[in-house]
Amino acid sequence: MHKIGIIENIAEEGISLLKNNKKFQYEIIEDVSKENLIKVLPNFDGITLRVAKLDSDILKYCKKLKVISRHGVGYDNVDLNFLKKNNIKLLITATANAVSVAEHVMYMILCLSKGITQYDSMVRSGQFRDAVKNVLTYELLKKNILIMGFGRIGRILIKRCLGFEMNVEVYDPFVNKSDIENHGGVKVDNLSNSLKKSDFISIHMPLNEKTKNLIDFDKLKSMKNNAIIINTARGGIINEIDLDKALKQNLIFGAGLDVFEKEPIEMNSPLIKNNKILLSPHSATFTKECKIRMGKQTVQNLIDFFEGTIKKNMIVSL
Numbered sequence: 001m002h003k004i005g006i007i008e009n010i011a012e013e014g015i016s017l018l019k020n021n022k023k024f025q026y027e028i029i030e031d032v033s034k035e036n037l038i039k040v041l042p043n044f045d046g047i048t049l050r051v052a053k054l055d056s057d058i059l060k061y062c063k064k065l066k067v068i069s070r071h072g073v074g075y076d077n078v079d080l081n082f083l084k085k086n087n088i089k090l091l092i093t094a095t096a097n098a099v100s101v102a103e104h105v106m107y108m109i110l111c112l113s114k115g116i117t118q119y120d121s122m123v124r125s126g127q128f129r130d131a132v133k134n135v136l137t138y139e140l141l142k143k144n145i146l147i148m149g150f151g152r153i154g155r156i157l158i159k160r161c162l163g164f165e166m167n168v169e170v171y172d173p174f175v176n177k178s179d180i181e182n183h184g185g186v187k188v189d190n191l192s193n194s195l196k197k198s199d200f201i202s203i204h205m206p207l208n209e210k211t212k213n214l215i216d217f218d219k220l221k222s223m224k225n226n227a228i229i230i231n232t233a234r235g236g237i238i239n240e241i242d243l244d245k246a247l248k249q250n251l252i253f254g255a256g257l258d259v260f261e262k263e264p265i266e267m268n269s270p271l272i273k274n275n276k277i278l279l280s281p282h283s284a285t286f287t288k289e290c291k292i293r294m295g296k297q298t299v300q301n302l303i304d305f306f307e308g309t310i311k312k313n314m315i316v317s318l
């Protein structure tokens with residue numbers, strides 16, 4: 001019998017895969033304080049994980065732990081060195097959430113370029129005619145979009161962009177030209193050049209030493225003044241202070257952020273008051289359908305791991 005800890009609740013459809021399965025016993029852990037995790041996690045052979053932070057201070061007590069199944073694809077809340085040293089496997093819901101994130105990007109692009117939030121509030125406050133006169137909006141047709149990072153999400157997003165007849169450039173040094181061309185995009189090697197001519201930029205790469213602050217004030221300054229930049233990947237890839245400054249100086253047109261350097265975003269962050277930025281609470285995958293898919297895949301991955309049938313694309317190579 002394998003003991004499974006579900007850290008933070010997940011969709012019932014996922015948990016039900018463990019119900020009536022005699023090979024597994026499970027427990028849901030709602031209290032993710034460090035003290036509680038240190039107390040309860042040593043009981044488990046496998047755990048699921050959402051956003052709680054698992055560092056070595058907690059993991060060093062988990063002597064039985066063989067596998068962590070992440071509800072999502074990012075894993076910057078886990079101490080990877082510790083996992084590697086102690087041969088604990090890390091699984092992700094690799095095929096569950098890309099569509100939902102790509103749709104969120106399209107929502108942000110459309111919302112910002114069509115002035116949706118301004119129109120809505122101006123109509124409600126009786127400024128029907130002024131709204132038409134004063135709100136600047138754009139089309140997507142024949143506009144240049146740069147997709148930064150061409151993995152699971154980038155590859156789904158490109159189809160949506162081509163559907164709007166946009167010209168798509170892709171920056172991903174780890175993906176070859178023909179792969180990108182087969183998806184209808186143009187590979188670019190020089191990020192700075194492409195940023196200068198893009199109308200839209202959407203970020204889909206991991207956060208690491210190379211990508212932290214990749215989009216800083218100099219790069220923002222070089223962009224077109226109608227440029228709209230979207231970050232649904234990880235906070236910190238765009239420098240938040242620089243973004244606020246660039247928007248205030250009208251160097252670019254707008255930004256859509258689902259992810260932040262600090263989450264939840266602090267209420268005294270300048271981004272909160274900057275109405276050229278569209279904000280969402282790291283919710284790109286929180287559609288009803290996606291929550292069900294992620295809950296099921298998180299648990300199925302654990303079952304497959306213990307049964308020796310886990311698919312390669314669900315395992316993070318550490």
Ligand SMILES: NC(=O)c1ccc[n+]([C@@H]2O[C@H](COP(=O)([O-])OP(=O)(O)OC[C@H]3O[C@@H](n4cnc5c(N)ncnc54)[C@H](O)[C@@H]3O)[C@@H](O)[C@H]2O)c1
Binds near residue numbers: 149152175206
């Ligand atoms: N907002 C959300 O809720 C949400 C949901 C899912 C994923 N994400 C985040 O979105 C990002 C992309 O997810 P994915 O599933 O497509 O990941 P993925 O691993 O499938 O793809 C990432 C791509 O980035 C490329 N890359 C790595 N370093 C790069 C660099 N320096 N420059 C350019 N490209 C680089 C890789 O080659 C890869 O093709 C991740 O940061 C992930 O954590 C956020």
